[in-house]
Amino acid sequence: MAVSIDRGSEEQAKKVVKSYVDRKNLTFLNLLDPTSATAAQYGVNGVPMNFFINARGKVLAFASGYRKWDSKEGLLMIEQLLSSAKPMKTGK
Known part of the structure; x- marks a missing residue:
């Protein structure tokens, strides 16, 4: 999931994000935070x-700046985080 903090009107932000998503052929969820409220919380x-x-909802890790997540190091970090994750219990 991605959260965009593009400034300007909501309509402008939607256009910018849609253009980027289309150009990059992104298939994951993309949300808008035009007031940066969520960004401030994090x-x-x-x-x-x-x-x-x-x-x-617990932050397990974070990284600031560009990362090459498909690199050996990036994939290793993701694999370690996934392996340490505990599945949520469902009803019953």
């Missing part, structure tokens, strides 16, 4: 900023 102080959040 202490975002630069872009891009990446957060790894578990199913309960």
Whole structure:
């Protein structure tokens, strides 16, 4: 999931994000935070900023700045975070 903090009117932000998503052929969820309210809650102080959040909403790790997530190091970090994640219990 990506959260865009593009400034301006909501309509302008939607156009900018849609253009980027279409150009890059992104297939994951892209949300808008035009007032930066969510960014402020997470202490975002630069872009891009990446957060790894578990199913309960706890931030497990974060990285500021560009990262090559498909590199050996990036994939290793993601694999370690996934292996340490505990599945949520469902009803019953």
